[in-house]
Amino acid sequence: MRWFGFGFNAFGQIYVHVKAPKGESSDAVKDVTVSSPTELTISSDCCWKSVQIKASWSRRASSLLDGDSHVSLAGFCAESYVKHSSGCTDAFISESYLTLVFPDRVESWDLQKEVEAPAWSMEIKTQPDTRGPPLSLPLVPGGYIAMKPPFYRSLSPHLKAKSLSLSAEHAILLTASGAVYTWGLGSHGQLGHGGLTSEEEPRAVEALWGMPMSCVAAGAWHSVCISDGGDLYVWGWNESGQLGLPSRGLRKALQQQTGQQAGSGAPCQHATTPPAKEPQEGEKHEEVFISIQAFPALLDVTPPCEIRTVSCGCRHTAAVTTEGDLYTWGWGDYGQLGHQSLFSLDEPRRVEFFREQQMCVVDVVCGAWNTFAAVVKAEEKACTSN
Template identity: 25%
Template sequence: MAVSIDELPSHIVLEILTSGRLSAADLVCLELASSIFGGSQGLYPLKFRSLADLAAFQLCVSHSVYAPMSFETRKELFDRCGGNWKRVLRFLQSVEQASDIVKTSAGNQMQIKAGRYHTLLVSNSSVYSCGSSLCGVLGQGSEMTQCGSFSRISFPPSSPVVQVSASHNHAAFVTLSGEVFTCGDNSSFCCGHKDTGRPIFRPRLVEALKGISCKQVAAGLSFTMFLTREGHVYTCGTNTHGQLGHGDTMDRPMPKLVELLESVGSIVQISAGPSYSIAVAHDGTVYSFGSGTNFCLGHGEQRNEHQPRAILSFRRKGIHVVRVSAGDEHVVALDSCGYVYTWGKGYCGALGHGDEIEKTTPGIVSSLKNHLAVQVCASKRKTYVLVDTGSVYAFGWMAFGSLGFTDRGASDKVTRPRILDSLRGHYISQICTGLYHTVVITNRGQIFGFGDNERAQLGLDSLRGCLEPTEIFVDEMMDNAVADKANV
C-alpha cells in the first residue's frame, strides 16, 4: 500500500532528509514545497525553524569541516550565517566542493586545475587536458607538444579519477580507489618512479604507494606531496630547501612518509608552492616547511624550515584554518568562519590590503570580513576568493587579463578585493589559476576561462587570449552527453 510522505512520522522524515547527500539548496526547496518540511512538527520548536532546518543542523554536525571546530568557532559561524542552519550547511558544502569535486545541477561531477601553461579537467571520472605538453605534462603521449582543445587522457578502465594537481612540468592524479598516477618530467624524482632518464608521457601508477590509499596530491616545482585517507603525508622529489619535510635537504626518489607530521594528528589538506609546502591539520593548525623566501612560511622570517613548523599567529588567536593555497610569492588561507588571510610578498596588491607591502605573518583581509569565503586561490601575484553566494573577488596583477576585469589594462594592479562583474550572471562553484590564465566551473557545469591562451592553456584554440570570461566547450563531453540522452 502506497504511503504519502505526509503520513510518515516526523522522525522518519528527518532520517530520510539526513541519510542522503542533500544540499542546502535541496532543503530550501523542500521547505518551500511542503508544510511537512517547513513546519517544526513539534521537534525542538524553540531551537529550529523547521524540520528542514533541523535536518540542516544534523548534516552540519556530521560534516568533516564542522566536526573539529570549537564551540566558540561554531557559534561565530552560526552568527555570521544569520542564525540559519541551511546557510551554515551551504558554507560547509561549498568549502568541500570548491577544493574537491563540484556536483553540478546537471548531475556531472567536475574539477578543474591549472598548471603553469596547461589545464586539467575532471568530468565524471574522466580526465581532459589542454595547453603546452612540456615534458609530457598533458599525459597525451610523446607525439603531443601542444593541445589546442581539451582532449581525454587514457586511464585504465578500473581507475576513475577524482582529484588532480598540476605543476610546471608534471601532473598527478588520484583515483576513486586511492591509487596515484603521475606523468611529466621525472628527472628530479617528482613523479615517484625509478625511471628518471626520460619524461613520462602518459600517466603511470606510482608503485611505491601500492596499498596506501590517497585522497589528495599537490604538485610543486619538481616535488610532490601525497595525502592519504588516514591523514598521513608522503613527499618525493627535489628537497633543496627542505620542502619535503624530512628534517634535511636530501632528495627523495620515492614517496616517503613525513614522520615529523605524525605527532600532530590527522592532516586534512595540503598545498605545494614552488619550493615550500603547507599542511593543514584536523584541529585547524597550519604547518609550513621549505623555502622561507618571500615570507611564504608565515613565521615572520625568511629562514628555510627543513621540518614542519606550526604558524603560531593562527594558534595564538584561536583561528581554525580549513584551506590554504600556496602561490608563487604569497599564500592565502581560509578559516572555518569564512574569513580570509594572506601573507608573503605584496607585489601588485596580491595580498588585498590596498598596498604592495609584504606581510611576514598572516593578516586578515579586512575588506572581505562581511563575506563568507568558501575557496581561496593564489598564483603569480594574484589572488581569487570565492564566496558562498557564488561570486568571485579578485585582486593583484592583471597580467594578460588573467584577473578578468574588462575595464582594466592587461598589466594593471588591483590592490583591494573587487567583485568580478563579468561573472555576475553565474554561480561559480570552483576557480583555479595558472601563471597567466584562469578557469572557473559554474554550478551548472559550464566552464569559463580568461587570460593568456598563447599555449592553448584555456582550450580555446582559435584565440590567443581572453580579456573577459569566455565559455569553453569540451567536444567529447558534449558528445557523451548527447549519447547518454539518446540511450535514455
C-alpha cells in the same frame, strides 16, 4: 567522471608525444600547445570516478582515492606509478617535491632524486574529538606543507583553517567562518590589503570582512575567492588579463599585431587577443585599464551566474558555475583557456567545447600554464551538484 586537459604539454602532462617515423617531420608545436580540451588517460587499470588531479609546471599527479589508492605521475622525468604512494589519501605536487598524506603520516619525496626514503616526514596524531571535514593538502594538522624546505609551517589555532592555496610567493587561507587571510610577497597587490608590501604572518583581508567566502585560489601574482552567494572577487596583477579586468598589455599587443597584419597583408595565426569590439555610437572611446588591483574587486561574469569553484594558473584563471559551465580568462599562448585558439582574454569567456559535447564541468584544476577539468554527462549533473 572524466578528466580533460588543455594548454602547455611540452613534457606530456596532457598526452604523451608520439615520435614521428624517420624521414617524417613531427608537429612539435601541436605537441606543446593543446588548445582544445583533450581527454586524459592513465596507465593503471582503474576508473576515473574517484581521481583527483594536482598539477605543477611540468608534471601532473593523478590520485586514485578508491580501492588500492595510489598516485600516478605524468610529465617531466615521471614514472607512471609512484611506488611509495600505496594507501595515500591526498597528494600535493610542486616542481621539486611530491607530498603524500597517509592515515598516520605525511611524507615529502624529492622528485629530482632516485631515493628509497622521503626527504621529510611527519607523524599524524589522530584526534577523535576533531570536528568538521578532514583537512586537504597543503593543510595538515597544526599547519601546512610548503613547496620547498622547511616543509612544515605552523598556523595559529585561532585561524581554524578550512582550505589553503599556495603560489610560489604568497598564500591565501580560508577559515571555517568564511574569512580570508593572506601573507607572503605583496609586490603585485596579490595580498589584497591595498598596498604592495609583503606580510610575514597571515593578515585578514579587511575589504572582504563580513562577507563569508567559500573558496580561495592563488595564481603566481593574483588571488581569487568566491562568496557564499557565488560571487567572484579578484585582486593582484592583471598584466595578462588574469583578473578578468581590462588589460593595457593585451590591448597593446592587439594593436601591434593588427599593424603587422596590415603591413604584411597576411592573417595572423597566433594572435594574442581576439579582435576588439568597435565602439558603438554614443560610447566613450576612453577605457580604464587595470595593471594592479590591490583591493578585492567584484568580477561580473556575463551572462550572470553563480560560481561554484575556481582555480588559478600562473597568469590565467578558470571558474566553474553551479550550472556546470567552465569560464576561463587571462594568458592563453599555450591554449590553456580551452577556446581552441591561442588567444588571451581579459574577460571571462565560456568554454563552449563542454556544452557542445553535452558535458557538465564539476571541478577545475590549473597548472602553471595548463588547465584540467573534471566533467560528467549532462544527465548526471543533478547527482553531483549537491
